[in-house]
Amino acid sequence: MQSHRSVKEEIKQVADIVQAIGQFVQLKKAGRNFTGLCPFHAEKDPSFNVSPDRQMFHCFGCKKGGDIFAFWMEYHGLTFPEALKDLADRYNVQIPDRFSPSEEKKRSRLRETLLKINESAAQYFQRALTKGGRGNPAADYLKKRGITGDIISEFRLGWAPDSWDGITGYLRRQDTDMERAAKAGLIVNRKGGGYYDRFRGRIMFPIINLRGQVVGFGGRVLDDSLPKYLNTPETPVFHKGEFPYGLNASFRAIREKGTAVIVEGYMDLLALRRHGLDQVVATLGTALTPQHIRRIKGYAREALVVFDSDEAGIEAALRSLPLFLNEGLPARAVVLPEGHDPDSFVNREGLPRFMELLNRASPMFDFFLEQKLSRSGTDIEEKVRVLKEILPALSQLHNEAQRTLYAGRVSERIGIKEEVVLSELNSFRRNRSENTLERNLKGRVGRTETDKKIGDIQLLNLLVHHPGTVEALRDSGCGALISNRTVSKAVAYIFHKQEENGPVSLEGLVGDVEDEDVRIQLREVMLAESIYPEQEVDQAVMEIMEKARQKRLSDSVKEIRDDPEALNDLLLKLRDRNRC
Numbered sequence: 001m002q003s004h005r006s007v008k009e010e011i012k013q014v015a016d017i018v019q020a021i022g023q024f025v026q027l028k029k030a031g032r033n034f035t036g037l038c039p040f041h042a043e044k045d046p047s048f049n050v051s052p053d054r055q056m057f058h059c060f061g062c063k064k065g066g067d068i069f070a071f072w073m074e075y076h077g078l079t080f081p082e083a084l085k086d087l088a089d090r091y092n093v094q095i096p097d098r099f100s101p102s103e104e105k106k107r108s109r110l111r112e113t114l115l116k117i118n119e120s121a122a123q124y125f126q127r128a129l130t131k132g133g134r135g136n137p138a139a140d141y142l143k144k145r146g147i148t149g150d151i152i153s154e155f156r157l158g159w160a161p162d163s164w165d166g167i168t169g170y171l172r173r174q175d176t177d178m179e180r181a182a183k184a185g186l187i188v189n190r191k192g193g194g195y196y197d198r199f200r201g202r203i204m205f206p207i208i209n210l211r212g213q214v215v216g217f218g219g220r221v222l223d224d225s226l227p228k229y230l231n232t233p234e235t236p237v238f239h240k241g242e243f244p245y246g247l248n249a250s251f252r253a254i255r256e257k258g259t260a261v262i263v264e265g266y267m268d269l270l271a272l273r274r275h276g277l278d279q280v281v282a283t284l285g286t287a288l289t290p291q292h293i294r295r296i297k298g299y300a301r302e303a304l305v306v307f308d309s310d311e312a313g314i315e316a317a318l319r320s321l322p323l324f325l326n327e328g329l330p331a332r333a334v335v336l337p338e339g340h341d342p343d344s345f346v347n348r349e350g351l352p353r354f355m356e357l358l359n360r361a362s363p364m365f366d367f368f369l370e371q372k373l374s375r376s377g378t379d380i381e382e383k384v385r386v387l388k389e390i391l392p393a394l395s396q397l398h399n400e401a402q403r404t405l406y407a408g409r410v411s412e413r414i415g416i417k418e419e420v421v422l423s424e425l426n427s428f429r430r431n432r433s434e435n436t437l438e439r440n441l442k443g444r445v446g447r448t449e450t451d452k453k454i455g456d457i458q459l460l461n462l463l464v465h466h467p468g469t470v471e472a473l474r475d476s477g478c479g480a481l482i483s484n485r486t487v488s489k490a491v492a493y494i495f496h497k498q499e500e501n502g503p504v505s506l507e508g509l510v511g512d513v514e515d516e517d518v519r520i521q522l523r524e525v526m527l528a529e530s531i532y533p534e535q536e537v538d539q540a541v542m543e544i545m546e547k548a549r550q551k552r553l554s555d556s557v558k559e560i561r562d563d564p565e566a567l568n569d570l571l572l573k574l575r576d577r578n579r580c
């Protein structure tokens, strides 16, 4: 019978990790590897590496890494069996049966059930929208707002009738496990027992993930009653702020155009789509989150964020600047004329006028600066306060010319001398960069001349990139030369595997290493370039063997220093050796 492991191997044979990850992260070729901005932590410079040779990924920043399964689990928030099933479906590999530990199995079963219930609910809401034709308040509402049938079916819009027992009755008739349906957030436990509908009298927007599954719903009222939006609560399959609404429908257009237009509401998104702007996502009525931006930057080179011109809208824009700077995604702020949202604007003025607004949008930083300045007073304390607020944002600009330019602008606008702004800025940056430098030194494996002096990493690099040396060095005692404990364990692991199985290829084995630090260490060395070119390998091996010999010798000298007889023996031995 086919085992779990062989299914995994089969998927690895047919799936290409660069292509698989490339769907979600913009990757650029860099030497033998591909690099991109890490989807798992905030960063401005790419430290996320994918190796086609090794079929593995590794982030030198947050240390996440592994094979295609590790990526799938981390990115989509799945258990191993779920990732296995997902990838098996995707690459047409048959899974005979499940072999997962029971806890994981339980969790993934629960999620599978919730997704099924959501799917069934989505179909119920969709039918409720088309039922009754004219006179159906939701259908009339959408029609009045100009939302066409195409969009209704593409986004699977629906209607939750204004009833306490609509979806509840439907699910019961379907023999659904009602406790599970409550867990999915569709129905609510009644105090005296039983259940009632959570969404009543609302247009339903299924929230669909990048794998095409309905993970939750947003419901919007037809009138001005509150709350205007009601979302599925946190469930095992839905996490608020995890990804922007509409990304599943828009990511191709976003990738094609290179820009993502970010709006707040569902209706804003649909209105723009209706007018032919496809590269748009919505934040589900919540503030932008780092997760939103991390998802978007997998497809976009720039974000255009559309804000309302009211106080709350401006505040939201100001708060979003550090998020964009942290994630390294350039962004511009689009502020609509007073009293408008994207929906009302595009419907009244048309798409060309909306595009004009987009084209005129200022970079988020300029917007930030102007807003901060326009709100400040003129006395000295006020000026210093504004400068303090601006420095963190200013210091995050990549480009020195750009920083100097902005420093000049800040100086002009606040009326503080440019030298003063620049020197404040530099001292702010110095404090920060000391931390960064330290991080980089810890994380990266360089390849400079001085690195060739044989140390821990060099030895490990040699073993990994020139497997022929493993045999030669295994019995040399070179393990004693290593001072770093993690490297020492990694080297021991390689020797052990060689002893067990003969010449090893590490690709498949790294996943079996239990010690997380050792796994990370091995991945980093595997993704790093080889330090020694082929013609220097023999020399390096000799040097290591010689060093190991000396180390053995000096260790034994230490041991026998207090034992005159043994010392005498040793001296005789050394004399004999020097003679020949």
Ligand SMILES: [Zn+2]
Pocket (backbone or CB within 6 Å): 038, 039, 040, 041, 048, 059, 060, 061, 062, 063, 064
């Ligand atoms: Zn990372």
